[in-house]
Amino acid sequence: MTFNQLLYFQTVSEYENYHKAAEKLYLSQPSLSRSISSLEKELGVTLFEKQGRGIVLTKAGRLFQEYTERILSECEVAKTKMNEIASGHGYIDIGYIFPLASHYIPHKVRKFLNIEENAKISFNFYQNHSPAIAQKVKMGELDLGFGAYIDNDDELAFYPLQKQKMVIITPNEHELNQYDDVAIQELMNYPIIGYDKGSGPGRYSKRLYRRLDMKPNIIVTCPDEHSIMALVKEGFGIALVPEVDSLDETSIRIHSIKDMDLFYRHYMFWMRDRYQLPAVQRFIEFIKKESED
Incomplete structure (x- = not known):
């Protein structure tokens, strides 16, 4: 079962007509029919049955339609979220040591969020000692850590x-x-x-x-x-x-x-060779500039 098959099924069930659905999908009618037949064969049920000059959903088809709508809706939500992340929105997960909790981190995060292009970014915070933070950065649970320099750790990039x-x-x-x-x-x-x-x-x-x-x-x-x-x-x-x-x-x-x-x-650190989302990259550059100033 593929995403396209779900999309084809949803479109056919909407129009109840292979010809109109094929036009909507920019497909040939035989290609659309073969795709639906392949889906029915994989599921082991008949999804559509003829009625007059058109087709209607079977009982199994109506049940499958409920799941299809749910799946395609979740895909749209995921696509929207990914577009938000790609445009610089999304979440940044950071860990920091206790001495930075009372002023440094709250002040820098607020200053970063006050920049208009960063206003829709959300932060998740985690406090602990540097080794525990570094471990979560390596596991991918945190994007960035703030704490002590850790000797002989080549996996992490450190910025003073x-x-x-x-x-x-x-x-x-x-x-x-x-x-x-x-x-x-x-x-x-x-x-x-x-x-x-x-x-x-x-x-x-x-x-x-x-x-x-x-x-x-x-x-x-x-x-x-x-x-x-x-x-x-x-x-x-x-x-x-x-x-x-x-x-x-x-x-x-x-x-x-x-x-x-x-x-x-103190240092900011992250995984040296791991892809960082645009929002994380912007925050890293922001902290670097703040440190230079």
């Missing part, structure tokens, strides 16, 4: 985004609060709230400590800045974190690092 200055955060009541700038070595003198070793900032911190030959007393690790900030606020220790938008300066103190410029960078 914003740099965030690394800072040291302390509780509101802490002896370091007399200083705006704090030396990185002060991390050796207090309990440290660190990142999970599998997270991007966790890997960054580990490389930094190794480079500086430091072995701070990391008493607990957390998945994100929200968890770290909560523990710092309650006086469990201090922490080295990127200066993300969600840091609450009313509950903690934020210190610049003395004599060192340390930055942590």
Whole structure:
């Protein structure tokens, strides 16, 4: 059974006349008759029977007509949706890490949608850690990911985004609060709230400590800045974190690092050799231009 056979059947049932249906379909009448006969043979039922000078649907034909109309209607919907996607409409599925959830992603998506040609695009959002996001990108469940760079992953293309200055955060009541700038070595003198070793900032911190030959007393690790900030606020220790938008300066103190410029960078990533829909391509180019500006 082919799409054309369904279309031919629907047209014949509409006109109840092979000659008129053939004219409508720009086919010869014998070709149309053969196609319907082939369909009847495949289905094992008679779809039409003669009545006077025309033809009418049999009981089986009327039942088959219900399914045919449903199928052709769904095909039209699918065609319309594909045309929308081809013209730049459709859905974009993105995943991003928690530090980008409070401002960066909502702000960029809203700015993108405010452009007239993007107004009918819809977004689906997913939050998790970078490795989980990368896995969903590879499986095709997400179009794009925003998070940490993943070493030795040749399947993904990475584009560098914003740099965030690394800072040291302390509780509101802490002896370091007399200083705006704090030396990185002060991390050796207090309990440290660190990142999970599998997270991007966790890997960054580990490389930094190794480079500086430091072995701070990391008493607990957390998945994100929200968890770290909560523990710092309650006086469990201090922490080295990127200066993300969600840091609450009313509950903690934020210190610049003395004599060192340390930055942590986020990335946008996607499957290197996978076809991207026009809307996704436009969003990638938009984010790239935003990053350059």
